[in-house]
Amino acid sequence: MDETLVVASGIGRDFPDGTAGRTTVLRDVDCAINSGARIALVGPSGSGKTTLLHILGGLDRPTNGQIEWPGLGPFEDLRPRWIGFVFQSPSLFPALTAAQNISLPMILAGELSSADRTAALLLDTFGLDELADKLPEELSGGQAQRIAMARALAIGPKLILADEPTGQLDSVTAQLFFDTVLSHLENTGIALVVATHDEAVAARMATRWTMEHGRLTLQSLQTGAS
Numbered sequence: 025m026d027e028t029l030v031v032a033s034g035i036g037r038d039f040p041d042g043t044a045g046r047t048t049v050l051r052d053v054d055c056a057i058n059s060g061a062r063i064a065l066v067g068p069s070g071s072g073k074t075t076l077l078h079i080l081g082g083l084d085r086p087t088n089g090q091i092e093w094p095g096l097g098p099f100e101d102l103r104p105r106w107i108g109f110v111f112q113s114p115s116l117f118p119a120l121t122a123a124q125n126i127s128l129p130m131i132l133a134g135e136l137s138s139a140d141r142t143a144a145l146l147l148d149t150f151g152l153d154e155l156a157d158k159l160p161e162e163l164s165g166g167q168a169q170r171i172a173m174a175r176a177l178a179i180g181p182k183l184i185l186a187d188e189p190t191g192q193l194d195s196v197t198a199q200l201f202f203d204t205v206l207s208h209l210e211n212t213g214i215a216l217v218v219a220t221h222d223e224a225v226a227a228r229m230a231t232r233w234t235m236e237h238g239r240l241t242l243q244s245l246q247t248g249a250s
């Protein structure tokens with residue numbers, strides 16, 4: 025049965041606007057993420073997608089409204105144990121190799137014995153074995169994005185929040201990579217929310233969330249979608 029992982033009610037977020045006022049970025053957003061959900065978060069640049077992902081992942085707090093993680097336990101355990109986050113900008117640790125970057129969340133969680141094996145398996149799954157010993161500075165932007173996705177998957181989280189994870193890949197590589205991610209997640213119950221400008225990626229998801237000027241509309245595209 026589906027488990028509710030995250031519930032957001034009436035979420036608002038505003039920021040200082042550099043003068044005396046504030047800019048409203050999210051307005052009265054209601055949403056929930058269930059286990060196994062496949063959600064595309066789409067909308068124009070600057071509409072608030074990254075801001076929402078950060079709040080859903082506990083990286084930022086809303087100015088108004090409530091957010092809870094009923095299926096993910098205490099706030100302190102959210103990341104990296106239960107939520108894997110793939111950031112829009114490169115976020116690999118520069119002094120660690122690609123394989124070590126993937127292993128790191130598992131090592132932090134005390135899962136030392138399986139960390140190296142899991143990293144090797146994920147590199148193999150994504151056809152990135154030859155990058156194992158490379159440092160982030162030796163990777164292309166698209167290679168770094170795929171390593172960052174492997175890192176988010178490594179620990180077996182319940183939810184992955186990915187911010188434009190294929191933004192630096194050509195469209196063919198993006199499709200192949202995304203298909204591999206989806207088949208890796210099949211039957212795991214892991215929920216996936218992807219903010220994307222890539223319509224082909226968005227079309228593979230069961231649910232579409234559209235953000236416009238900080239307001240979110242939800243649309244189920246397949247029967248039984250979360």
Ligand SMILES: Nc1ncnc2c1ncn2[C@@H]1O[C@H](COP(=O)(O)OP(=O)(O)OP(=O)(O)O)[C@@H](O)[C@H]1O
Binds near residue numbers: 067071074076112
């Ligand atoms: N910390 C901040 N301080 C001030 N303004 C911010 C802050 N973070 C985001 N914003 C503003 O919030 C708005 C929404 O930004 P956000 O990054 O969430 O959009 P987005 O939909 O993810 O855009 P893109 O598709 O280009 O990544 C933008 O106008 C941005 O300048």
